[in-house]
Amino acid sequence: MxxxxxxxxxxxxxxxxxxxxxxxxxxxxxxxxxxxxxxxxxxxxxxxxxxxxxxxxxxxxxxxxxxxxxxxxxxxxxxxxxxxxGSFIPREGEQVTLVAGGIGITPMISLYKHYMLSGVPVQTLISSNDDFVFLEYFSAPRLFDTRKGPRICARDIPQDSLVYLCGPEPMINSLRDDLEKRGHPSNMIFSEDFK
Amino acid sequence: MSYKIVYDKNSCIGVGQCATMSNIWSMTNRGKAELKDAKEVSPGIFELEIPDEAYSKELQAANSCPVSAIKIVKVE
Incomplete structure (x- = not known):
């Protein structure tokens, strides 16, 4: 089209x-x-x-x-x-954590809106080593400025939460590995890497 | 003569059209397609031989991939 x-x-x-x-x-x-x-x-x-x-x-x-x-x-x-x-789409869960790195924030905007409208508790963790963008779509996101502070890590994510990860491939792989090591069920982790 | 599917998982961006066209494809929660029973012949490259009668269907699935991550090749 x-x-x-x-x-x-x-x-x-x-x-x-x-x-x-x-x-x-x-x-x-x-x-x-x-x-x-x-x-x-x-x-x-x-x-x-x-x-x-x-x-x-x-x-x-x-x-x-x-x-x-x-x-x-x-x-x-x-x-x-x-x-x-794409299959990076909403699933049913009792709470949701959206984790974005850099421009990986873009698919999170519609996911966030979906879960907010559905009444599902949703928290958003956003990391960047540059300007933070599209923040106007989120209410109280946690920001991780990796130029001057820590990165997002698995312990920032509640264990009974559906997790959506989107961002650079190394960040996604590392977070997924850490989550799984902490016992987070792999079928509750959804990811999309941006190259 | 038979055919095999050659799938470059490194190139897959998770469009998911293949999985809507053939049941040997599915989508993982890592945003990539998975080719059932395929053998990884080198990192990220998977191959699966298919019977002749599956050729047309699998060719359609391959051609639906907008990033050309799936190819069908002849096995001599």
């Missing part, structure tokens, strides 16, 4: 959001993503931050290639989208 760029908003020096108009509502589940193609650049996956009235908001970290090209868009351009995809 084709989607039109409606608006780009810089959230920090290298992270921006793009609001896209889609032909119809995608009915994405919280935590899902779309594959975006911009002519001449490799296809890339971006999490859907929110979906509203046949528009979606994507959160993107500017790196090389596609994301850099997307950062130059001004509005009015057309992109090719496929999706939504």
């Amino acid at each position: 084709q989607a039109q760029v409606l608006e780009k908003v810089w959230k920090s020096d290298d992270i921006f959001s793009l609001r896209l108009k889609t032909p119809s509502t995608l009915q994405a589940k919280p935590g899902q993503f779309v594959m975006v193609t911009l002519s001449g650049f490799p296809q890339r996956a971006y999490s859907i931050v929110e979906e509203k009235d046949a528009t979606i908001l994507l959160g993107i970290k500017m790196q090389q290639g596609t994301s850099k090209a997307l950062s130059r868009l001004q509005g009015g351009e057309t992109l090719d989208l496929i999706g939504p995809f």
